[in-house]
Amino acid sequence: MTTTSATAHLPRARRRAARMPRLVNAELLKLRKRRGLVLVTFALTVLPIIIAYVVLVALHAAEPAKHGPAGGLENFSGSLYMLAQLGVVAAVLIGATAGAGDIGSGVFRELVVTGRSRFALFAARLPAAFGLALAAAWAGFALTAVASTALAG
Amino acid sequence: MSIDARANGRKADAPAFVVETSGLTKRFGDRVAVDDVDLRVPRGSAFGYLGPNGAGKTTLIRMLLGLTSVTSGTMRLLGRPVPAERAAALARVGAIVEEPRFHSHLTGRENLTVIAAAREPEAHARIDGALARTGLSQRADERVKRYSLGMRQRLGVARSLLADPELLILDEPTNGLDPAGIREFRNMIRGFVAEGRTVLLSSHLLDEVEKICDAVAIVDRGRVVMQGPIAELARGGEETILIATSDEERALALLGENRAVASAVAEANGIRVRLRPEVKAEPAADDLGRRLVLAGLAIRRFEPARASLEQRFLDITSRLEEAA
Numbered sequence: 001m002t003t004t005s006a007t008a009h010l011p012r013a014r015r016r017a018a019r020m021p022r023l024v025n026a027e028l029l030k031l032r033k034r035r036g037l038v039l040v041t042f043a044l045t046v047l048p049i050i051i052a053y054v055v056l057v058a059l060h061a062a063e064p065a066k067h068g069p070a071g072g073l074e075n076f077s078g079s080l081y082m083l084a085q086l087g088v089v090a091a092v093l094i095g096a097t098a099g100a101g102d103i104g105s106g107v108f109r110e111l112v113v114t115g116r117s118r119f120a121l122f123a124a125r126l127p128a129a130f131g132l133a134l135a136a137a138w139a140g141f142a143l144t145a146v147a148s149t150a151l152a153g
Numbered sequence: 154m155s156i157d158a159r160a161n162g163r164k165a166d167a168p169a170f171v172v173e174t175s176g177l178t179k180r181f182g183d184r185v186a187v188d189d190v191d192l193r194v195p196r197g198s199a200f201g202y203l204g205p206n207g208a209g210k211t212t213l214i215r216m217l218l219g220l221t222s223v224t225s226g227t228m229r230l231l232g233r234p235v236p237a238e239r240a241a242a243l244a245r246v247g248a249i250v251e252e253p254r255f256h257s258h259l260t261g262r263e264n265l266t267v268i269a270a271a272r273e274p275e276a277h278a279r280i281d282g283a284l285a286r287t288g289l290s291q292r293a294d295e296r297v298k299r300y301s302l303g304m305r306q307r308l309g310v311a312r313s314l315l316a317d318p319e320l321l322i323l324d325e326p327t328n329g330l331d332p333a334g335i336r337e338f339r340n341m342i343r344g345f346v347a348e349g350r351t352v353l354l355s356s357h358l359l360d361e362v363e364k365i366c367d368a369v370a371i372v373d374r375g376r377v378v379m380q381g382p383i384a385e386l387a388r389g390g391e392e393t394i395l396i397a398t399s400d401e402e403r404a405l406a407l408l409g410e411n412r413a414v415a416s417a418v419a420e421a422n423g424i425r426v427r428l429r430p431e432v433k434a435e436p437a438a439d440d441l442g443r444r445l446v447l448a449g450l451a452i453r454r455f456e457p458a459r460a461s462l463e464q465r466f467l468d469i470t471s472r473l474e475e476a477a
Contacts, residue, residue, distance in 0.1 A: 022277075026270035033259055106254030107267070110312065113218045113250065114271040115243030121271065 023120065027128030030101055037097050041132065044090040045140035049079055053147045069153030076148035083140045091133040098129040168232035171196050171320045171351045172217065177226035179212050179375075186212040188375035189226070194353050194368075196319075199346045201362035201383075202355040203466065204372035210355040211251060213372075214324050218248055231319055244273065247313025248322040252329075253305055257298035261289055261308050264297055268312050276315045283311040287341070303334040310341065321345060324355045339365050359466055371466055378469055392434035397423035397454035398445060407448055413437035423454050 032038060056070035102108035102121075111121050172194035179187040187209045194200045204210050215221040217228060219239045228235050230242035255264045262280060269276035284293045287307040292300070300308065306326060313321055323342070327335045342352050342365050356362050362369055363383060370380035379386055398404040401419055408417040408426055415427040428437050434457075442455055 022270040022274070026267045029263060030256060030259065030267060033256075033263065035258075101256070105256050107256055107264075109220060109250060110254060110268060111271050112220060113243060113246070113248045114268060114316070115219075115240040115246075116271045117240070 023116075023124035024127045024131075027098065027124050028131055031094065031098060031128060031132050034097060037093065038132075040093060041090045041136045042139065044086040044093075045083060045136040046143055048082055048086055049140050049143045049147070052079055052082065053151065057151060069151055071148040071151030071153065073148070075151075076144060079144040079148065080141070083137065083144060087133070087137045087140065090136055091129075094129050094133050098125045167196060167319075168229075169196055170194055170229075171231050172200075172229070172353060174213075174217075174228040175226055177213070177216065177228055178224045179209070179216060179221070180224045185375050187216065190372075190375075190377050192370055192377060192380070194320075194351060196351050197346065197349050198367040199342060199352045199354060199365050201366035201369035202353060202372060203359065203362045203369050204357060206357055208357075208372045209375040210357075210372060211324055212375075214248070214250060214322055214353075214355055217322065218243065218246070218250065220250065243316075245316055245319045246322060247310075247316045247318035247320070248324075249306075249309040249313060249326055250322075250324045253309030253312070255297045255305065255308065258296060260294050260296055261300065261304075261311075262293040264308065265312055265315060269315050272315055275317075279315050279317060283314040286314060287311040302329045303331070306330060306334070306338065319350060321350060321352045322355075323352060325357070326354065327356070327358065327361055335361070371469060373469070392428040392438075393458040394426045394428070394438055394441070395420075395423045395454060395456050395458045396426055396441070396445070396452070399451035399453070403448065404445060404450055407444060407450075408441065411441060411444070413440065425458060 053070050053075075056067070056075060059067040060070050102111060108121070112118060170193045172192060174190050174192045177187055177190040177192070178185065190213060192202075192213075202210050202213070212221065216223050217230060217235065219236055223236075231245055233242040235242050255261075256267065259267070262284065265280045265283065266277070269280060281290070284290045287310050289304065289307055289311060292304065297305065297308065306329075309326075310321075310323075313323075321342075326342075327338055330338060339361075342354065345352055346367075352365075354362065354365060366383060368380070368382045369386060370377045371386070372378065396404065396408075401424065404424060405417055405419060408414050408424065413428055413432040415429045417424050417426045426441070428434055438455075438457075442452065445452055
């Protein structure tokens with residue numbers, strides 16, 4: 001049996017589909033290598049949760065009769081509301097960077113001359129931007145869930 | 154296929170011209186940037202697209218690459234009609250348009266990864282080869298913002314090589330390079346041609362085009378005013394010989410009587426003799442030399458005068474300016 005390149009004989013539509021994740025990965029690479037963006041994103045999604053629970057723990061420790069345990073359903077719900085508000089800001093930042101990064105740096109022209117359609121190049125940004133935004137939101141949510149459970153008293 | 158193996162991989166039925174345009178025109182409002190251009194770039198050559206700044210060189214390249222639309226006319230890249238089969242045509246085309254641009258927060262290798270993702274899957278396997286070929290392997294993992302202009306230009310070439318290109322389109326590639334960088338670039342381009350690739354080089358630097366290219370199209374105000382092999386264009390259809398003898402006046406008289414001579418003009422370093430276009434240059438020159446010697450003149454200099462492309466270019470463009 002002889003072996004051949006796996007992509008050499010794929011139908012055109014399948015080859016296009018096979019290339020899409022590579023474009024998405026490339027977009028994700030561009031985003032996650034922007035240290036400032038990644039830091040701000042996690043600062044908006046994880047840091048406020050940490051601060052909120054530190055404050056709640058401190059209040060409960062100082063005056064347990066007046067302030068209940070830091071965890072619990074009520075604080076979990078409040079933390080999620082805050083995460084949703086700040087998560088939107090983070091998502092806007094990620095979206096703006098993903099949308100304007102190639103144009104701003106002048107690289108979009110270089111991508112176009114590869115022959116790929118502009119639509120495919122634009123479309124690849126969406127899952128990549130969602131990927132980073134969801135990762136940050138997921139980290140914030142996980143922290144909230146753990147903290148609200150562990151500190152429920 | 155490896156980057157170096159392309160020369161042996163040519164299809165026998167590959168078209169003779171890698172770029173063919175017919176009546177290609179681009180207008181920006183009332184201004185005509187590219188005017189009815191018929192261009193033919195032969196396969197396996199270094200082809201210069203030469204013209205002064207603002208002549209429409211970059212606009213033509215942008216049209217070929219699908220970066221801007223065409224007002225009228227047709228074009229084919231690697232035998233495929235563009236824009237109808239743009240994606241297939243550009244799959245084997247590497248290009249640098251104006252200054253190569255990169256994501257400065259990514260490393261050289263990551264920038265190539267981004268472009269490879271937009272190309273065929275095999276492009277990823279060419280990244281290391283392309284970096285090695287352009288001498289960037291050692292600094293491939295540094296961020297591009299730390300690269301010098303010369304390194305960015307080389308990274309631009311490395312990026313073009315990811316397509317394993319049959320055609321490389323380079324727009325003013327030596328802009329901003331120092332003399333050593335220019336020489337290195339020149340050698341690199343000649344190396345690509347030696348592998349069987351075609352290089353279309355746009356430039357306003359006459360000397361550069363003359364040193365790198367085999368053939369050239371001279372463009373002025375959007376129009377191709379002349380195209381062909383450089384040696385032919387520089388000669389302009391006339392053979393010229395520089396002759397210095399012991400007696401210039403007698404030599405001038407003898408040359409003036411000769412039917413093969415179109416003109417003989419005394420200059421500081423001898424007599425510039427232009428042969429008639431219809432005569433065969435070598436026998437005519439032999440005959441001239443023989444006659445001068447037989448007339449008892451000592452010949453101190455007898456050599457074909459190579460008109461530079463620059464001279465020819467300036468002749469053509471100044472003629473056009475006068476006509477306008």
